[in-house]
Amino acid sequence: MRKLLNEELGRxxxxxxxxxxxxxxxxxxxxxxxxxNVGSVFRTCDAFPVKKIxxxxxxxxxxxxxxxxxxxxxxxxxxxxxxxxxxxAINELKESGYTIASVEQTENALPLHHLQKIAQxxxxxxxxxxxxxxxxQAVKQSDYCIEIPQFGTKHSLNIAVSAGVVMWEAARILxxxxx
Numbered sequence: 001m002r003k004l005l006n007e008e009l010g011r012x013x014x015x016x017x018x019x020x021x022x023x024x025x026x027x028x029x030x031x032x033x034x035x036x037n038v039g040s041v042f043r044t045c046d047a048f049p050v051k052k053i054x055x056x057x058x059x060x061x062x063x064x065x066x067x068x069x070x071x072x073x074x075x076x077x078x079x080x081x082x083x084x085x086x087x088x089a090i091n092e093l094k095e096s097g098y099t100i101a102s103v104e105q106t107e108n109a110l111p112l113h114h115l116q117k118i119a120q121x122x123x124x125x126x127x128x129x130x131x132x133x134x135x136x137q138a139v140k141q142s143d144y145c146i147e148i149p150q151f152g153t154k155h156s157l158n159i160a161v162s163a164g165v166v167m168w169e170a171a172r173i174l175x176x177x178x179x
Contacts, residue, residue, distance in 0.1 A: 017077045022049045025119075025170055026093065028126040030086040030134050031057040032159060037130065039070030040160035046074035048167040053080040054089040054124075070160075086126065086138045094141075098124040102134040102142040103166055105155070109147035112166060116173045118144050125166060127159050 012020065027050055032038050038060050045053055055061050061082050062068065062075035083089040090100055099121045110117065126142065128134030133156075139145060148157060148165055157165070 014077055017046070017049070020049060022051045023171060023174055024122045025050045025167070026052045026054060026098065026122075026124045027163065027167070028054040028086060028089050028093075028124055029056060029059045029159075030126055030138055031129040031132070032059040032127070033130050034159075035060040035064050035066035036070050037158065037160045038064075039067040039072075039075075041127070041163045042067065042071040042074040042078050042080075044160070044164045044167055045078045048171040049078075050167070051079065053078055054083055054086075054093075055080055056083045056086040056089050086135060087141060090124070090126075090138060090141045093124045096122070098122045099144070100124050100126065100142045101144040101146050102126040102128070102139050103148070103162055104128060104134040104139055104145050105147050106139060106145040109145040112146055112148050112169050115146060115166075115169055119170060119173050123170070125163075125170070127163050127166075130159055 027041060027045055029038060029041060038055070042053065060067055062080070067075060093100060099118055101118060101123060103125060126134050126138055146166065148162060
């Protein structure tokens with residue numbers, strides 16, 4: 001085996017990417033403190049092409065040096081919108097017909113491997129603050145909560161890691177059929 005060269009990876013140009021069909025998923029970031037986490041989520045949303053990212057509350061917005069550092073240009077390819085609060089974003093998304101799913105440990109949360117039960121309609125995935133998680137009001141407004149099963153001594157994953165795990169599962173379930 002040998003590693004592929006960058007030019008062998010078949011990467012899309014910004015123009016080609018903007019014209020590709022995106023998964024019918026949006027990502028909502030609820031009060032994310034770390035600009036590095038925000039940039040990482042942008043990069044993941046480019047890898048698994050989502051329609052848009054909603055940046056809510058204290059979540060940093062591009063351009064910011066630390067966001068750019070981990071996004072590696074994805075802030076130029078992934079559509080995004082700022083909302084003062086996650087509830088504003090949820091209300092807008094519900095009006096547009098999205099199913100709202102918070103990624104949070106709650107009573108009656110669906111394990112991630114059951115995501116296919118709710119991924120048939122346009123889906124908004126809410127990821128929360130590094131310490132507090134998704135705020136309770138957003139959880140109440142959600143149609144579902146999704147939990148990533150974990151088997152170690154820790155009870156949570158970094159938000160950027162969680163976003164990658166959940167978006168991969170969504171892409172797998174949707175079989176990237178929108179591509």
